[in-house]
Amino acid sequence: MGPRLTRLSGFGRLLAALLVGLSLAAPAAAADGPVWRHATALAGTPKYGPDARHFDYVNPAAPKGGTVRLGGAGQTFDTLNPILPKGVPADGLGLVHETLMTSSLDELDISAMYGLLAEAISHPDDYSSVSFRLRPEARWQDGQPVTPEDVIWSFDKLKALNPTQRFYYQHVVKAEKTGEREVTFTFDETGNRELPHIVGQLLVLPKHWWEGKDASGNQRSIENGTLEPPLGSGPYRIARVDAGRSVTYERVPDYWGADLMVNVGTNNFDRLSYEYYRDLTVEFEAFKADKIDYWTENEAKRWNTGYDIPPVRDGRIIKEAVELEQVSGVMVGFIPNIRRPLFQDRRVRQALNYAFDFEELNKTLFYGQYQRIDSFFYGIPLASAGLPQGQELEILEKVREQVPAEVFTQPYANPVGGTPENVRNNLRRAVELFREAGYRLEGNRMIGPDGRPVEFELLLNGPTIERVALPYAQSLKRIGVTMTIRSVDSNQFITRVRSRDYDMIYSGWGQSMSPGNEQMNYWGSAAADSESSSNYAGIKDPAVDALIREVVFAKDRATLEAATRALDRVLLGNQFVIPSYTILTDRIAYWNRFSHPDPLPRFDVGFPTVWWFDADKAAKTGGGG
Numbered sequence: 001m002g003p004r005l006t007r008l009s010g011f012g013r014l015l016a017a018l019l020v021g022l023s024l025a026a027p028a029a030a031a032d033g034p035v036w037r038h039a040t041a042l043a044g045t046p047k048y049g050p051d052a053r054h055f056d057y058v059n060p061a062a063p064k065g066g067t068v069r070l071g072g073a074g075q076t077f078d079t080l081n082p083i084l085p086k087g088v089p090a091d092g093l094g095l096v097h098e099t100l101m102t103s104s105l106d107e108l109d110i111s112a113m114y115g116l117l118a119e120a121i122s123h124p125d126d127y128s129s130v131s132f133r134l135r136p137e138a139r140w141q142d143g144q145p146v147t148p149e150d151v152i153w154s155f156d157k158l159k160a161l162n163p164t165q166r167f168y169y170q171h172v173v174k175a176e177k178t179g180e181r182e183v184t185f186t187f188d189e190t191g192n193r194e195l196p197h198i199v200g201q202l203l204v205l206p207k208h209w210w211e212g213k214d215a216s217g218n219q220r221s222i223e224n225g226t227l228e229p230p231l232g233s234g235p236y237r238i239a240r241v242d243a244g245r246s247v248t249y250e251r252v253p254d255y256w257g258a259d260l261m262v263n264v265g266t267n268n269f270d271r272l273s274y275e276y277y278r279d280l281t282v283e284f285e286a287f288k289a290d291k292i293d294y295w296t297e298n299e300a301k302r303w304n305t306g307y308d309i310p311p312v313r314d315g316r317i318i319k320e321a322v323e324l325e326q327v328s329g330v331m332v333g334f335i336p337n338i339r340r341p342l343f344q345d346r347r348v349r350q351a352l353n354y355a356f357d358f359e360e361l362n363k364t365l366f367y368g369q370y371q372r373i374d375s376f377f378y379g380i381p382l383a384s385a386g387l388p389q390g391q392e393l394e395i396l397e398k399v400r401e402q403v404p405a406e407v408f409t410q411p412y413a414n415p416v417g418g419t420p421e422n423v424r425n426n427l428r429r430a431v432e433l434f435r436e437a438g439y440r441l442e443g444n445r446m447i448g449p450d451g452r453p454v455e456f457e458l459l460l461n462g463p464t465i466e467r468v469a470l471p472y473a474q475s476l477k478r479i480g481v482t483m484t485i486r487s488v489d490s491n492q493f494i495t496r497v498r499s500r501d502y503d504m505i506y507s508g509w510g511q512s513m514s515p516g517n518e519q520m521n522y523w524g525s526a527a528a529d530s531e532s533s534s535n536y537a538g539i540k541d542p543a544v545d546a547l548i549r550e551v552v553f554a555k556d557r558a559t560l561e562a563a564t565r566a567l568d569r570v571l572l573g574n575q576f577v578i579p580s581y582t583i584l585t586d587r588i589a590y591w592n593r594f595s596h597p598d599p600l601p602r603f604d605v606g607f608p609t610v611w612w613f614d615a616d617k618a619a620k621t622g623g624g625g
Contacts, residue, residue, distance in 0.1 A: 036120035036133060040101070040197055041112040042514055048104065048114065048261065057106050057601040058265025058610050064251070066613020068269050068594070069293045071283045072276035074490035075462060076244040079225035082203060085162045085498065085532040087225045088491055090247045091274040095267075096232035100132050100151070101200035102262050105601035105610075111514050113200050114262050117146055117233065123196045127187065130196035134181040139256040140206045140233050148183040151175065153207040155185070157222050164532045167521055171195060191553060194516040206231050233257075235267040248273040265597075268612035278489075280464055288317075290591060290622075294607060297587035298464070300366040307589065315592060316621045322586040325602045329377035332508030334458065334472070334578040339528075339538040340503055342448070342456060346404065349575040351433035354426045355475045356578055359418025361468060366581070372414050373579040376568045377511045384565040384572070386411050391562035395550055396569070402543035404573040412572040414579060423475075430479050446480030455482040456503035461493040465506045468580070498532045506580070507536055515564050519548045523571065537576045544570060593618035 039046035054060045072091050079087040082097055101113040101121070115121070118132035138146040155175045159166045171187050172195065178184040185199050209231040210222045220226070229238035235258065239250040249272045257263050275292060277283035284302065287295045288309055297303045311317040336343035336352065343349055358372045375383035388396050388408065396407065415426045431441055438449040446454040458469055466487060473483045483504075488496070496502055509522055518534075520527060525540040527533035547567040554560035571577075586605055595614040600606055 034122040034131065036122045038120060039112060039114045040121055040200065041107075042194065042197055042516075044111075046112040046114065047107050048112075052261050054261055054264035055104050055106065057104075057597050057599070057606070059597050059612070060265045062265050062268045062610075062612040063615075064268055064612075065270050066593075066615070066618070067271040067273065068608050068611075068613070069273050069275060069291065070608070071287070071292050071295070072246075072274045074276070075278050076276050076490060077247070078227075078244060078491065080227055080230055080238065080241070080247075081222065081225050082230075083158050083162055083165070083205070083222070084225060085164060086495075088494060090241075092236075092247060092249055092272060093230075094234070095236035095249050095272065096230060096234045096238065097203050097205065098232070098234045098257075099201050099203055104262075105604040105606055113197060116257070116260070116262060117151075117204055118200070121196065121200065126190040127193050127195060128190045129184055129186045130199050131178060131182055131184040132200070133179070134183070135257075136181060137256055138233060140209070141231055141237055141252060142206075142209070144206070144208065146204065146206075146233055148177040148179075148181065150207045151183045151202070151204050152177065154205045155202055157205070158203070161223060162532070163530050164521065164534070167527055167530050167533055168198070168518065171517075172199060192517070194552065198517060204233070206233070235263065236272065239271065244276065246273060246275045266609050268610075269608060270613075272608060280462075287589070293593070294590040295588065297589065300369045300583075303369070303587050304367050311591070312589075317589055318592050319589045320587075322588060322600070322605055324586060324600075324604065327380060327513050327603045329375070329380040329382065329511035330508060330582055331373060331376040331378060331511070331577060331579065332506075332582060333373065333580040334504055334506055335508075335536045335576075336456075336504045336578070337500065337502055337536070337538055338576070339500060340456075342454065342503070345437040346575050347433040347437040348439075349578070351430040351437075351479075352476070352481075353575060353578045354415045354430035354433070355479060355481070356415075356472055356580075357417035357423055357426070357475055358414070358581060359416060360423075361471060362581070363418065365467060370581040370583050372581055374412060374414055374572075376509070376571050376577075377515075377564065378579075378582065379584050380511065380513055382511070382513065382515065382561060382564045382568070384412070384569040388566065388569060391559065392565050392569075395547070395563055395566045398550075399543035399546050399570070402541075402546075403570050407569050407573040412569065427475070427479050434479070441480050444480055453482065454480065455484070457484050457486055458504045458506065459493065459496060459502040460485065460487040460506055461490055463487045469506070497536065500538070505536060509534060515551055515560075515567075517552055519551055519567065523567075523576075524548055539574075539576055541570075541574065544574075591621055593621045 038050040074088060077088045077090040079089050082089055082093045098117050100116060100118040102116040103113050117134060117138050119135040120133045121130065123130040134146055140146060152175045159169055171189055171192060172185050173188045174186040176184055187195050210220050213219055214228055227241055227243055229241060235252055235255045236249040237252055238247060240248040251267060251270050277286060286292050307319050312319055336349055338344050362368055362370050377383045417423050417426055434446055440447050448454055466485060469485045473485060476483050497505060522534050523539045523544050525545050527535035528538045528540045547563060547570060550563035551560065551567060554563050588605060593614060594611050596611040
């Protein structure tokens with residue numbers, strides 16, 4: 001399934017959902033008719049029953065009020081349209097728009113979902129369709145009811161305008177009104193138990209507003225970008241927009257869903273603003289100068305040396321390394337575009353990995369804080385390890401002739417650098433791999449079978465990764481390979497990635513304990529040619545396709561885990577990514593004018609969703625209000 005985002009943004013925080021057989025909560029209808037339930041779970045039973053008053057981790061008496069100022073996730077934004085695949089949408093649009101269902105922060109990722117716009121869900125035993133019954137009280141912010149027509153229109157427009165979402169919902173072939181407040185989605189296959197769940201993630205937009213006219217009498221169009229604050233059904237609306245620089249949201253005082261179980265104790269701030277900065281260093285200075293309230297640290301050096309300032313020493317800024325239960329895996333690294341001839345030989349991709357000296361970077365740049373990623377599901381129990389055995393081996397046997405032989409004979413391991421001897425050996429092995437692939441080293445240049453020097457461009461989203469990429473480029477230069485580094489702004493980066501106009505990028509994918517249909521979007525052959533899919537590498541591999549289907553149609557948890565590890569092992573064996581590094585601790589800092597539930601949710605810091613403005617702390621710290 002797709003990622004759960006605490007706010008709608010770009011790549012940022014990707015996650016996916018687990019296919020293990022959709023479990024439903026206790027029935028709320030007679031056995032001889034449709035069985036309607038308040039919640040779904042992909043594994044086991046939803047934690048919260050139909051009589052629950054609120055999630056356990058919230059403070060139901062949290063005060064409302066105050067302002068929180070956040071930094072934008074990118075360098076700029078240019079649209080408030082939440083579904084178009086072009087342009088950069090503003091952060092926070094998820095505060096305005098809602099989905100049919102939503103999830104908690106203390107169950108395994110999004111393995112359980114509860115009604116939001118929909119009060120109940122029903123599906124037949126063969127998973128050939130799913131129906132949602134809308135809440136009668138659900139309202140748009142102009143007072144009009146949320147209708148099945150809105151849901152159908154949103155689904156149709158999403159599939160028509162967004163190639164990524166069209167691919168994600170490819171097996172959902174029809175949405176139709178089947179009752180006064182009921183909408184039914186029909187699938188083109190049976191047995192895919194995840195499909196009812198992912199349909200619950202559908203973002204619902206107001207048909208009447210998007211098909212109406214603006215204050216100047218101009219016709220609106222969902223097909224175009226816009227900076228007109230959109231109408232939504234959510235707890236916030238846009239109060240102010242400074243194009244490309246900031247967007248401010250204000251809480252809707254008469255929000256229709258304020259007392260729903262899933263919302264009690266949340267959405268506590270009166271105002272949230274996102275300020276955009278062209279450079280992270282400048283943004284951090286703004287945080288220190290009390291122009292931003294909350295900071296998520298992504299740089300080891302800054303975490304170790306950048307906080308020796310008076311507000312930290314006197315307690316006005318709180319600096320915390322938060323250890324959460326790990327349910328989100330990750331793969332991040334240098335992704336070669338194998339649509340390019342240079343990268344189509346697995347040995348070339350493997351050689352590029354031998355040239356990356358993580359251990360030296362960890363020592364000189366990262367203060368020893370990071371770990372090298374060695375799985376596409378790094379950090380969670382779904383990562384492959386050791387040699388395949390049992391059910392995992394049985395699954396791999398089905399594709400034995402289509403995968404690298406070492407998948408069966410040796411565990412995946414990244415090259416280890418960090419010492420002159422290791423580095424020399426690694427670079428020597430890299431040269432050998434190039435030679436095996438038909439390349440030759442002439443003087444100080446690696447020459448390809450076509451007689452041309454090996455040269456390629458690394459495209460970066462801003463300058464943050466340059467300090468990692470530069471040593472990598474120097475290492476590649478030692479084996480005659482020229483990697484030029486080009487850092488561009490977010491708009492240009494997104495445009496080029498969507499059009500596949502790059503040799504190599506630095507990016508990645510999030511994973512949860514619940515891999516499923518989204519794996520087709522990440523690695524599937526059909527996604528390789530799909531504009532805006534997450535198949536950045538351009539993978540077209542029949543064995544990968546077969547293993548994805550093993551994941552999607554897994555009949556139980558054990559099979560799901562075995563299939564996922566098999567998929568992981570084959571992705572690693574094909575050297576589709578040069579893995580980089582990560583840290584499994586959330587490093588946060590914030591001005592001490594907020595409070596939060598204690599303990600925090602098991603799997604998420606929950607900021608700003610379940611935090612609140614603390615007037616007593618703010619009086620001592622200053623600011624806010």
